[in-house]
Amino acid sequence: MRSMKTKLQESMNQRFAYIQGHAALITWTLLDPRFKNTYLNSDEVDIATMTIENHMRIYADNSCETAGTSDQELSSSYRLFPYEKDGGLWDVHDKSTSQEIQSSDVSDKDDLSTHVKKNIEIYLAEPRLQRNADIYSYWDCSPFVSLRKVALKYLSAPPTTVSSEQLFSAAGQIYSDRRSNLLKENVDKLLFLTYNIRLFHYEY
Incomplete structure (x- = not known):
């Protein structure tokens, strides 16, 4: 019995x-309000926090690019007015305004890490949901708007296939039109080898 237990554990x-x-x-587990960090250690929580932060930086960069494009188009349309001329005092004003916007963008990115960690701390401090609760309803009404996009990305249903579907798929690939003359016994052998040869770490 002990040998069986050891083998099973290995x-x-x-x-x-x-x-x-x-x-x-790890991120999926943390963002599931039914589990959160119950089964995660501190290192795994740090991994999830870093992953969430990276996604939020991507979202922030994309929104900044969209806003920058629209602002650029808007400013170019303003330049079509005949009474506006290049040069002069307003150039200094425009440059200083542009520098302020750029510096605020940098500070926003620097503060993003603190913002993410603070939101996750508050989120983890809340009580967990019941196991049969609707996690999507929770995130729809959640006050953590910044975490919602990342949560919906990771909490979507993954595509899965059962073993029987995989077996029929492999049989269809082996028993193709070009190999329609294969005997049933040979098809069974090929299917057996297809799924068991990997156990011997055989490299094709």
Whole structure:
């Protein structure tokens, strides 16, 4: 019995050890209000926080690019007026305004890390939802607007296939029109090899 328990533990560690360091799964667990950091250690919480921060930086950069494009188009349309001339006192004003906007963008990016950590701390301090609760309704009404986009990205249903579907798919690839003369016994052997040869770490 002890040998069986040891073998089972070794097999579980071999098959699922990668999950502990998988950033997407860690982030998914943290953003699920039913679990949060219940099964995560401090290092894993840091990994999830960094992942969320990276996504929020991407969202912020995209929104800044969109806003910058619209502002540029707007300013170019203003220049079509005949009474506005280049040069003079207003150039100094325009340059100083542009520098203020750029510096505020940099400070916003610097503050983003603090903002994310603060939101996550408040989010984790809230009580967890019941296991059968609707997590999407929670995020729709959640006050953590900045975390909502990332949560909806990670909490979407992943595409999955069951073993029977995978088996029929492999059979369809082996038993193609060009190989329609294969005997049933040979198809069974090829299917067996397809799914078991990887256990021997065979490289094609």
